[in-house]
Amino acid sequence: MDTKAAAMATKQQTVVLYPSPGVGHIIPMVHLAKVFLNHGFDVTMVIAEPPTGSPDFRIVDVDALAASNPAITFHVLPPVPDADLAAVPGKPPFLLTLQALRRYNGELERFLRSVPRRRLHSLVVGMFSTCALDVGARLGAPVYVFFASAAATLTVVAQLPALLAGRRAGLKELGDAPLEFLGVPPFPASHLVRELLEHPEDDELCKTMLDVWARDTDAAGVLVNTFESLESAAVRALRDPRCVPGRVMPPVYCVGPLVGSGGGTSATGKRHECLAWLDAQPASSVVFLCFGSRGTHTPEQLREIAVGLDRSGQSFLWAVRAPAGGDGAENLDAFLPEGFLKRTKDRGLVVRSWAPQVEVLRHPSTGAFVTHCGWNSTLEAIKEGVPMLCWPLYAEQLMNKVFITEDMGVGVEMEGYGVRFVKAAEVEKKVRLVMESEEGRMIRARAVARKEEAIAALEDGGSSQASFARFLFDVENFDKQ
Secondary structure, X not given: OOHHHHHXXXXXXXXXXXXXXXXXXXXXXXXXXXXXXXXXXXXXXXXXXXXXXXXXXXXXXXXXXXXXXXXXXXXXXXXXXXXXOOOOOOOOHHXXXXXXXXXXXXXXXXHHOOOOOOOEEEEEEEOOOHHHHHHHHHHOOOEEEEEOOOHXXXXXXXXXXXXXXXXXXXXXXXXXXXXXXXXXXOEEHHHOOHHHHOOOOOOHXXXXXXXXXXXXXXXXXXXXXXXXXXXXXXXXXXXXXXXXXXXXXXXXXXXXXOOOOOOOEOOOOOEOHHHHHHHOOOOOOEEEXXXXXXXOOOHHHHHHHHHXXXXXXXXXXXXXXXXXXXXXXXXXXXXXXXXXXHHOOOOEEEEEOOOOHHHHHHOOOXXXXXXXXXXXXXXXXXXXXXXXXXXXXXXXXXXXXXXXXXXXXXXXXXXXXXXXXXXXXXXXXXXXXXXXXXXXXXXXXXXXXXXXXXXXXXOOOOHHHHHHHHHHHHHHOHHHO
16 A cells, blocks of 8 residues: 555544643644644544643644644643632642642543544553543543653653652651663662652552553553664663563653744744844854743742853853842843953853744754753753753652663763752853863763754654654554464
């Protein structure tokens, strides 16, 4: 069957995507949806409407998302009764989110039953939405997990229950003592996701998160937003029986890097001013600083960054969110050193709140990226061959820093993140290292090599294309298993 005929055959089938809450999970799932669309499937993305008692459940404009992705059908599940989900003093908001997701299974099942079983190709759920595996089992449908973080992170969380089972206390007491996991470089215990430093017998959130991820082994397979040559040791570990003692990890499909294609336009539809500014800069001369949708710094830290950039003498593009504890972005000038903007106006641009990150990283003038090490940002930098200055803030970003610097070799760390304060001297030193030194040249060369590997993985016959083809084959043979 040729490609056109295959597309005609699959056009009658629907893939339902059920992402975990949060923009960092929903947007990568949109990129995955486009892969399915390119293979001729209909795609429906189901998004849970947040209960009023569960803060930060979803930070995404579904209407805007649907408008910019007309080929994807979006379905929003109605809110579940939230009488017992109201914010409780001392109860972590994310625990409320995970508890709420279990409550949505009924609404999800009602929706899925409206899709004829013969048309339902598969259900792909987010890494925190694995409770939906129960729905797929009742329907007899193949359910896969989309893991939107690194394969190395999946490797760590798969091995963590066995490590904790042999301990009476959590891992917090280990401080910076190294943890060793199959398939990843050793890293300080303090770099583990903060909620997982507790012991599951003593902490409800830790237990719930581990239970959620343990369900990966119940799925028909796990799609990971990575490519095999980027994380070869971690991928091999996931296929090793020692990775999940007593259980079997299902097939793992490396289908990435799935990242945005850019656009570079503001909400008004105009090309962002920073891109025009970059057009006038020499090739690979600009340091780009951006810390994600939730990354903020104190006024004191903003001043320290500014001093370091000033002293480095390098050109920079700095996307600054409102300071933590500040009065808002409109008063940003008050948090920068006196005269900073004037002194650096010929070689620097400060952008308030938002910059088109994919377009900036793709621009030939961008030479380095100061990043919080979120996995989406990491993949965007790798796909464009931009070396990273790693400044992790929360979640799995501290582990990502280790993977980026020690395993992939495409970045350096900004010392001081562990005490939540990076000094101006460190900013100056690491910016100069990446932009001027021989070590920086070698890091840039490795970053370019990773870019070439990423491009190859996504080409026809590439590893990620082949992995997705194996996934489609396995779904087709699901009922024969």
